[in-house]
Each structure stands twice: as C-alpha cells, then as structure tokens.
Amino acid sequence: MGWSVSEPAPALDITGYSAPVNDRFTGVFPSAPVPNTAEGFIGLPYDWSGVAWSTTTYAASSYKGFAMLSPVHFLTAQHYENGSLLTAAVELRTKAGTLVSQTNTGVDNLGYGLVLTSVNVTAPDLALGTLAAPIAAPTAVARYPVLDLLTTSTSTTYSVYNGRSLLAYGRGATTNGSPRVGATTVNLAAAFNSDPTQTAIRTLYAGAGTVQLVEGDSGSPLFHGWTNPNGGAELAVLGLNSGNDVPNYNYMSLLAVAGAMTNTNAVMNPDGYALRVAGNPSNTWVGSSSQSIGNRTAWGLSAPATAPSDKYVLFDAATAGGGRSVVVDAASNQRGMSFKSTAAVGDGFTFSGASTFTIGRGGIVNYDNARQTISAPIALGSSQYWDVGSGGVTAGAINTAGFLLEVAGEGTAIVGGAVSGGGGVALSGTRLELTGTSSYTGGTWAHAGTLVVNGSIAASSGVTVAAAGRLAGSGVVAAIAGAGSVDPGGSAGILTSPSVTPAAGLDFTFEFGQVGSPTWGNAGASGNDVLRLQSGTAPFASALTADNTINVYFNVASLAANDTFRGGFFTDRDISFMTAIGGATFTYFVAAAGGSVTYGGVAYNPYTGPYTFDWSTVTETAAFSGGSELGYVGQVYVVPEPTTWLLVVGAAVGLTLARGRSVVR
Numbered sequence: 001m002g003w004s005v006s007e008p009a010p011a012l013d014i015t016g017y018s019a020p021v022n023d024r025f026t027g028v029f030p031s032a033p034v035p036n037t038a039e040g041f042i043g044l045p046y047d048w049s050g051v052a053w054s055t056t057t058y059a060a061s062s063y064k065g066f067a068m069l070s071p072v073h074f075l076t077a078q079h080y081e082n083g084s085l086l087t088a089a090v091e092l093r094t095k096a097g098t099l100v101s102q103t104n105t106g107v108d109n110l111g112y113g114l115v116l117t118s119v120n121v122t123a124p125d126l127a128l129g130t131l132a133a134p135i136a137a138p139t140a141v142a143r144y145p146v147l148d149l150l151t152t153s154t155s156t157t158y159s160v161y162n163g164r165s166l167l168a169y170g171r172g173a174t175t176n177g178s179p180r181v182g183a184t185t186v187n188l189a190a191a192f193n194s195d196p197t198q199t200a201i202r203t204l205y206a207g208a209g210t211v212q213l214v215e216g217d218s219g220s221p222l223f224h225g226w227t228n229p230n231g232g233a234e235l236a237v238l239g240l241n242s243g244n245d246v247p248n249y250n251y252m253s254l255l256a257v258a259g260a261m262t263n264t265n266a267v268m269n270p271d272g273y274a275l276r277v278a279g280n281p282s283n284t285w286v287g288s289s290s291q292s293i294g295n296r297t298a299w300g301l302s303a304p305a306t307a308p309s310d311k312y313v314l315f316d317a318a319t320a321g322g323g324r325s326v327v328v329d330a331a332s333n334q335r336g337m338s339f340k341s342t343a344a345v346g347d348g349f350t351f352s353g354a355s356t357f358t359i360g361r362g363g364i365v366n367y368d369n370a371r372q373t374i375s376a377p378i379a380l381g382s383s384q385y386w387d388v389g390s391g392g393v394t395a396g397a398i399n400t401a402g403f404l405l406e407v408a409g410e411g412t413a414i415v416g417g418a419v420s421g422g423g424g425v426a427l428s429g430t431r432l433e434l435t436g437t438s439s440y441t442g443g444t445w446a447h448a449g450t451l452v453v454n455g456s457i458a459a460s461s462g463v464t465v466a467a468a469g470r471l472a473g474s475g476v477v478a479a480i481a482g483a484g485s486v487d488p489g490g491s492a493g494i495l496t497s498p499s500v501t502p503a504a505g506l507d508f509t510f511e512f513g514q515v516g517s518p519t520w521g522n523a524g525a526s527g528n529d530v531l532r533l534q535s536g537t538a539p540f541a542s543a544l545t546a547d548n549t550i551n552v553y554f555n556v557a558s559l560a561a562n563d564t565f566r567g568g569f570f571t572d573r574d575i576s577f578m579t580a581i582g583g584a585t586f587t588y589f590v591a592a593a594g595g596s597v598t599y600g601g602v603a604y605n606p607y608t609g610p611y612t613f614d615w616s617t618v619t620e621t622a623a624f625s626g627g628s629e630l631g632y633v634g635q636v637y638v639v640p641e642p643t644t645w646l647l648v649v650g651a652a653v654g655l656t657l658a659r660g661r662s663v664v665r
Contacts, residue, residue, distance in 0.1 A: 012170025013212035014182035023178040024048060024169075030055070033093055033178070043167065043181045045233035046225065050142030051169060052092035052135070053179070055101060065169045065179055065220035066090060067144050067237050069264070070273035071134035071428075071447070072102075075240055075255065077219035078109050079121040090131060094140040102135040108267045112197050112260035113253030114242045124197055125242045125253045126260055128267045137468040138408065138428040138448045145278035146256050146264075147224050147236035153310050153335055153360055153381075154258050156196055161189035161238070161256070166203065167225055168252075170217035170241065179220075182211035189254060197259070201252040205244055213250045217241045222252045229281050229314050229338040230367035236278055261361060265383040265404070272426040272445030272464065274406040276385040277361045279336055281314035285349075287323020293351075294330040298323070309333050312362055316340040317347040317370070328353035328376035335381075336362015339372050339389075348391060351376045356399075359384065366391050366409065380405060380423065388413045388429065400424070400440050407432050424460070427451045427469065434475070446471055446484060453477050453495070454524070463497075465506065471495070474523040481541075485509055486531060491600055492555075492567075494523040494530040494624075501541040502548045508584075509551040511600060512565040512636070520622040528567030530633075532624075539571045544584035552613075552636065553599050554590045559611060561640035566620065568634030576617045576632055588613060612639045 014022050020038035027034035030053055037044070050068040066074035074090060091101035106129070113126035135141065149160045164186045172178045188202040201222065204210050218241050226236035239254040255261070264275045286300040294307045301307070313334050317324055328351055337359065339349065348370035351357060357376045363384035366372050373394045383404040386393065392411030400423025407413045408429040417436045419425060424442025425434070433452040444451070444460045446469030453473035457463070465471045465484030474493035480486060481501035487509040488495035500506060514527035533539035544550075550568070571577050588607040589595075595603035614637040621630045 011173035011177065011214065012168065012180040012182060012217050013214055014180060015207070015210050017180070017182075019178075022180045022182060023172070024051075024181055025178040029172065029176055029178045030091060030099075031176075033099075035093075036178075041181075042183055046167075046223075046235045047095070047142040048235070049093060049095045049140075050144055050235075051179075051221065052090045055089045055091050064171075064216070064218075066129065067221035067223075067240075068092070068135070068141055069128070069146075069237070069275060070143060070268055070271075071136060071138050071141065072131045072271055073268050073273060074129045074131070075219075075221060075237065076107060076127050076129045077240055077242060077253075078107070078113070078123045078125045078127040079116045079119050079242070080219040090129070090135065092135060092141060094136050095142075096140065098136075098140075100136050100140075102131040102133055104129050105132045106130055110255075110260050110263045110267070112199065112255075112257055112263065113239070114192065114198050114200050114251055115195075116243055118243070126240065126255060128264060130267070130271070134447070134466065134468075142235070143276055144221075144223075144235055144237045145226075145276040146261060147226055147238055148256055148261070148277050148279045148312075148335070148362065150256070150258065156191065156258075158189040158191070158199060158254065158257075161186050161201065161254075164224055164238075166201075166238070167223040167235070168203075168211045168213075168217075168241065168250075169220045169223065170211070170213065171220070184209060184211045184250075187249065192251075199254045199257045199260075200242065201239060201254050203250045203252070205247055205249050211250070212246075213241050213244050218243065226278065228278065228367075229312075229365070230340055232367075234278075262382075269383055269404045269424070270443075272404070272406070272424065272443060272447060273428075274363075274383040274385045274404045274426070275361070277336070277363070278365075279312035279362050281338060282311045283308040284314040284316055285320055285323070285326070287326065288321045291323060291325055291327045292330070293326050293328050293332045293353075293357075298326075307332075310335050310360065312336040312338070314338050314340060315349050315372075316342070317344065317349070317368065318342045320349075324349045326351045328355045328357045331355050331358070333358040333360065333381065334362075335360035336365070338365045339368045339370075339391075341367040341369065344370075346370055348372045350374075364388070364393060366393055366411075371411075377417075380421075383423070386413070397436070400442065402442075404442065418455075419457070425457075434473075444478065445469075446482075450487075452490065454490075467505070474526075480506070482506055488529040488531050489526065490524070492518070492526050492529050494518065494520070494526045494532055494570075496523075496532040496534065499533055499535040499539050499541060500531070502544050503542050505547045507549040507551070508568070509553070509599070510568045511553045511555050512567055513555040515556070515563050515565060517566045517620065517622075517633070521625045523625065526567075528565060530567045530570050532570045532572070534572045536573050539569075539573055540577060540580040543580045544582075546583065546585050548584045550581065550584045550586050552586070552588050553602070553604055554588065554607070555600075555602055555604075556591065559590060559607075559638055561611065561638055563638040565636045566618070566633050568636070569617075570620075570622060570631055570633045572629050572631045574619070574630060574632065578615070578617045581634070582615070586613070586615070610641045613637065614639050 361382035366389035388409035397417030400421035426445035465482035589604035
C-alpha cells in the first residue's frame with residue numbers, strides 16, 4: 001500500500017513525522033497488521049512482537065500499547081486502568097505473524113511512578129496487568145528486559161539515564177491507524193515532587209527530534225534501543241508514558257527503579273515468571289595474571305581499584321587468553337553476568353571454588369555456543385531470568401534464598417547439585433535437568449520445553465506443566481498439575497509423584513519397551529514407563545476425560561496377539577484406578593524404521609491395526625529400589641484379530657479377573 005504523510009490529530013505527535021519512518025505497521029491495524037519493513041523505519045533493527053494492544057477503546061482514544069514482560073504480564077498505566085481495561089483482552093502479532101489474544105484478569109499497582117492527581121488518580125502510575133493464560137509460547141513473542149543502569153543495585157540516583165536515546169511508542173491518528181514510534185532523548189531522570197517513589201523521565205515537549213504525548217498515549221511503553229553485551233540490537237524497557245504539562249515536557253514513569261523492579265517480581269513470581277533485567281557491563285574478565293574472581297588484576301584493574309562487586313560483568317573467551325578457569329576463592333556478588341559469543345568451539349568458562357557466588361537481578365546470559373560451568377555454590381540475590389543460550393549452563397548447588405529462578409534459552413541447563421531455600425524454579429526454554437536432591441519449597445513450573453527431574457524436588461509446593469511444557473525424568477517430584485505432558489523417564493523410566501490434577505488437560509506419554517512388568521528396581525531404565533502416584537487417598541484429583549490424552553509408544557520389534565504390557569500408572573493405593581483413566585483419549589504408536597513420528601530418538605508410526613488394545617488395572621507387588629510396594633498398575637493387552645479371538649476366548653475370560661478394564665479400539 002502507499003504511505004500517507006498526512007497527520008490528523010490526535011496521535012503521538014512526532015516532529016518530522018512520516019509513515020515509512022515512524023509507523024510500526026502497514027496494512028490495516030489491528031485486524032491485519034503488516035510490519036513496517038521500510039529501510040528508513042527507526043524501529044527496523046528491533047523485535048516489536050512483544051508490544052501488544054488493547055482490543056477495546058478507552059474514551060476517545062485508539063488502541064493502547066503494552067510491553068510484555070512475560071507471556072502473561074504486561075506493563076500498563078494505573079490511570080488508564082481506572083477506565084475500561086479491566087475487562088479487556090490484549091492482542092499481539094507473534095514473531096510468526098499470527099494474531100493471538102488473551103483476556104486480562106486484573107491489574108496490580110507497583111507502588112512507583114507519577115501520581116496523576118490531575119486526573120483524579122491517587123495511586124502511582126506503574127502497574128502490571130496479568131492475563132488469564134499465556135498469550136503465546138515463550139519463544140513466540142519478544143520479552144523485554146528492563147534496562148538497569150544504576151551504579152549500585154539500590155541507588156536512587158537516576159542521572160545515569162540523562163541524555164539516553166529513547167523510542168517512544170504511541171497511538172495512531174485513527175482507530176485503525178498504525179501505532180507510531182518516535183525518537184527522543186531523556187532530558188531529566190529523577191524523583192519528582194520530592195517523592196522517591198515518583199521517579200520519572202522527562203523529555204522535551206517540542207522542538208527538533210522530539211515527540212509529544214497526546215490523549216491515548218498513556219500506558220504505552222518507553223524503550224531504549226539497546227546494544228546488548230554481544231553487540232546485538234534489542235528493545236529495553238525504561239518505563240511508560242504517563243502525561244505532560246503542555247507546552248513544556250512529557251513525563252514517563254520509570255520502571256528501572258530498585259523498588260519498582262522488586263515489586264514487579266512480587267506480582268510475576270507467583271505465576272512462575274521473573275522480571276528480565278539487563279545492564280551494560282562495567283568490567284570484562286581478563287584472567288591472565290590471576291584466576292581469582294576477587295583479584296583486581298584478574299579484571300585488568302590496577303590499584304587503588306578493587307575487583308567489581310554488584311556490577312554487570314562480561315566474560316569473553318576471545319580476550320581472556322588462557323584465563324577461562326575462574327576461582328571463586330572468596331565470596332563474590334555480581335548483579336549480572338554475560339558470556340560473549342566467539343567463533344571458537346568449546347571455549348567455555350569454569351567457575352570453581354568453595355566460596356559463594358551471589359548473582360543478582362541481572363542473572364546469567366550466555367551468548368556463546370560453549371557451555372559455561374559453575375561448580376562453585378550459587379546464591380540468588382534476587383528473583384532472576386537466565387538465558388543459557390545455545391551453549392547451555394551447568395550449575396552445582398543453588399540457594400534460591402527465597403527468590404525465583406527462571407531458565408530460558410535454546411540449550412540445556414543442568415543443575416547437578418541441590419536447589420535449596422524458599423524460592424522456586426521455572427523453565428521457559430528448551431531443557432532443564434535437575435539431578436540433585438533438592439529441598440527448595442517454592443513452586444516449580446515448566447512453561448515450555450522439557451523439565452527433566454532425575455533427582456528429587458519432592459519438597460516443592462507443586463509442579464505446574466503448561467501446555468507448551470513437558471515433565472520427564474526418573475526422579476521424585478511434587479504433586480503435578482497443568483495442561484502439558486507428563487513423560488516419565490528419559491528412555492523408559494519411573495517418575496514418582498504424590499498425585500496428579502488432570503482437569504486443565506494434562507496429557508501422559510508412556511514408552512513400553514518390554515512385554516510384562518517394568519523393571520521396578522531400576523527407575524532410570526525400567527523397560528516400561530511408569531508414573532508412580534504415592535497418595536494413599538487421591539492419586540488422581542479427578543478422573544481423566546477426553547481432554548486428557550494417553551499416548552503409548554510400543555518400542556518393540558513387533559506386536560503379537562496376547563502380548564501384555566504393564567506400566568503407565570502405578571498407584572500405591574490398593575484400589576483399581578481404571579475409572580480414573582478410562583475416559584481419556586488413547587493413541588498408540590509402534591516403532592518403525594523411517595516412521596513419521598519421532599519420540600525419544602526412536603521413529604514410530606501411528607498404529608492402525610490389525611490389533612486393538614484392552615486397558616485394565618491389576619494388582620502387583622512392585623520391587624522398587626527403595627522397597628517393595630503393593631499397589632495397582634496399568635496393563636495393556638494386545639487383543640487378537642476377530643478371527644483369532646474365538647480361539648482364545650478362555651484367555652479373555654481369564655482377564656476379567658482384573659478389577660477394572662476398558663477396551664480401547
């Protein structure tokens with residue numbers, strides 16, 4: 001379509017506005033938005049997929065913009081929430097171009113930002129909206145970090161933001177006009193009205209290179225076009241639009257305030273998400289003359305300088321020489337750490353030592369393709385977000401100290417030691433392996449990817465598996481709920497839990513690799529998958545329905561009539577559970593070279609006959625490695641073809657001795 005250079009008011013007023021430079025979309029917004037790919041678009045280097053909009057209008061304004069801080073949390077203005085958004089839905093365009101929406105369930109005030117008494121709002125303006133469910137899978141939309149430039153983690157001096165370049169986001173000229181992006185700079189960042197909670201950014205209202213906020217722009221995000229420690233271009237949130245005092249200044253409430261970030265985590269953490277916080281490294285590891293993390297020369301510093309503390313620090317294998325072995329021989333506290341990518345392979349860093357390495361709100365970001373290994377004990381200094389990248393991160397013991405650790409990234413994160421403390425653990429990436437015997441008491445979430453528990457997280461308050469997540473392993477977990485999939489083992493294995501709550505649509509996947517019973521005493525290689533449920537009263541909180549799928553993969557050379565496989569579920573409770581699982585949807589697959597489906601590294605085809613399958617539950621004494629247990633186990637009987645069935649009717653009658661059964665054809 002052609003670009004329009006007309007500028008009907010009201011709209012985000014941009015000095016020198018032109019559609020190719022300032023409009024986020026071409027096409028019809030919001031029904032068919034097409035990203036602006038014009039060479040001159042000021043937002044071209046950045047991912048805008050995490051900027052959502054409201055599907056309802058407020059007063060005479062057009063659609064609002066919201067920065068997604070997680071798949072279920074978005075930044076918004078409190079003075080807008082006094083209007084109609086509480087019942088609105090939020091919509092966005094994913095990275096793949098799909099329009100998705102989700103209902104907003106409420107707004108929490110963060111206790112920071114300007115108080116706009118001029119519009120009869122007495123609460124500070126920063127607020128966080130929470131959706132009823134994730135608007136999309138974590139990797140489908142951008143998730144914006146807060147840019148933390150404070151000199152110390154508790155600093156109340158915000159002049160470090162003065163003069164920073166800004167990208168202000170605002171409304172279009174009409175209801176169906178594209179949102180706009182305008183470039184400006186910070187004129188002043190400070191606590192206003194002598195109130196440390198009313199920290200805001202001030203920008204000039206008029207003049208060259210400025211934007212002017214108009215009615216309808218409030219709540220939309222304020223970004224900095226950030227160059228991350230690896231040299232990549234990202235959008236980093238500073239705050240949101242609050243108001244102006246025409247004709248002097250625009251005012252944007254600042255989120256990058258220690259207390260505001262803490263309060264944001266207080267809202268996000270109960271849902272299993274941590275605020276992503278980013279900063280510019282102040283120091284880069286040298287490591288050539290010393291390997292000690294507390295030695296200034298290891299950071300290339302001379303006296304009277306000291307080793308960095310409470311800073312964002314960078315580890316670059318290309319400039320560290322042979323000093324990639326970091327010794328944590330004294331307590332160290334860093335606000336965040338990044339690993340820069342290199343062309344080499346296998347040049348990751350190792351952190352050893354018995355002293356505690358405290359990691360603050362910036363967490364860990366691994367841009368490299370190499371694995372980073374931290375065997376020194378870790379303590380969390382704040383709730384935090386780790387992006388382990390493609391290379392992955394291996395950690396030893398982690399003390400959550402009451403905070404949430406959320407792990408993302410394309411690679412595998414491995415925690416080989418115990419996770420302790422009152423905090424929780426969440427996976428939003430590809431794979432997280434927990435192999436230690438942990439005692440942390442917070443929640444556990446698999447928002448996406450595969451959470452593998454080969455140790456114990458029995459002390460956790462519960463495991464929630466989202467629709468995009470999977471729970472696997474041969475360890476012990478807390479009670480399970482959610483809408484994802486429970487897949488015991490790695491290959492075939494036994495996963496233990498008190499109970500499952502299937503009502504949200506939880507699915508189950510079992511691999512059967514041997515006829516007869518599982519090898520009960522070998523949880524890591526049991527032959528047949530088993531989800532052991534230890535509750536003596538209610539192993540299934542409710543009965544499975546057609547919304548719950550039980551997938552069975554027969555990893556055997558061939559199926560034969562009258563084969564019997566035991567596994568799937570085992571309950572310590574000595575009562576048949578057939579009525580609890582009989583209403584599920586059952587699907588079957590059989591191993592086949594070149595099959596159309598791959599599971600656990602094995603090729604399968606969907607099974608189409610000639611046999612059918614008869615599920616039942618039977619009593620069995622299972623000789624687990626920790627002691628024998630009398631209970632009930634699932635049993636799958638391969639029903640002969642109809643012509644053969646009459647010849648084995650006696651055997652079929654014998655099977656009715658099982659207390660519960662269901663023929664699934």
